[in-house]
Amino acid sequence: MESPNESSQNARMELANRLFFRLYQCANMLHKTGSRAVETEGLTTQQWAVLGALSRPKAEGGMSVGDLARYLMVSRQNLSGVLSRMERDGHLGSAPDGRDRRSRLITMTDYGRKVWIEQAQPKIYDYYEQALEGFSVNDTAHALHYLLKMLENMKRIDEGHEPGIADETEG
Numbered sequence: 592m593e594s595p596n597e598s599s600q601n602a603r604m605e606l607a608n609r610l611f612f613r614l615y616q617c618a619n620m621l622h623k624t625g626s627r628a629v630e631t632e633g634l635t636t637q638q639w640a641v642l643g644a645l646s647r648p649k650a651e652g653g654m655s656v657g658d659l660a661r662y663l664m665v666s667r668q669n670l671s672g673v674l675s676r677m678e679r680d681g682h683l684g685s686a687p688d689g690r691d692r693r694s695r696l697i698t699m700t701d702y703g704r705k706v707w708i709e710q711a712q713p714k715i716y717d718y719y720e721q722a723l724e725g726f727s728v729n730d731t732a733h734a735l736h737y738l739l740k741m742l743e744n745m746k747r748i749d750e751g752h753e754p755g756i757a758d759e760t761e762g
Contacts (some may be wrong), residue, residue: 653698
């Protein structure tokens with residue numbers, strides 16, 4: 592027979608399993624439905640995230656590939672392909688970083704900024720409205736709080752991780 596402590600632990604693990612599976616499903620649906628929301632602009636959710644990161648006032652002068660990868664929490668390898676396609680499509684430019692000539696500085700082009708502000712953002716905001724239907728401002732704030740708390744815990748787990756083969760598939 593289970594002790595009350597074991598029973599509590601089993602219930603906690605069952606809840607954790609359900610939570611992480613739903614988070615996995617949400618991530619997959621964000622990729623699928625989010626990409627659909629901006630596909631007429633020729634964007635994917637990964638490209639949407641890159642434009643969003645580069646549109647922040649803090650990134651006005653551009654970001655190195657390494658800083659952008661760290662900010663988006665993806666591998667440099669996965670980001671490299673996305674950046675190449677975005678540069679080819681005219682959304683981004685790159686130049687050697689004046690502080691470190693070995694590093695490239697990624698910036699949003701005027702065309703990329705126009706696509707981001709005039710075309711993508713209105714559709715993204717519509718998407719947010721639909722995805723958050725039935726959420727109060729308080730619900731949204733609480734969800735954000737708990738996701739940030741979980742993200743911080745995951746970052747601590749990642750800090751103890753030795754880079755290896757598994758890192759090649761991050762994204």
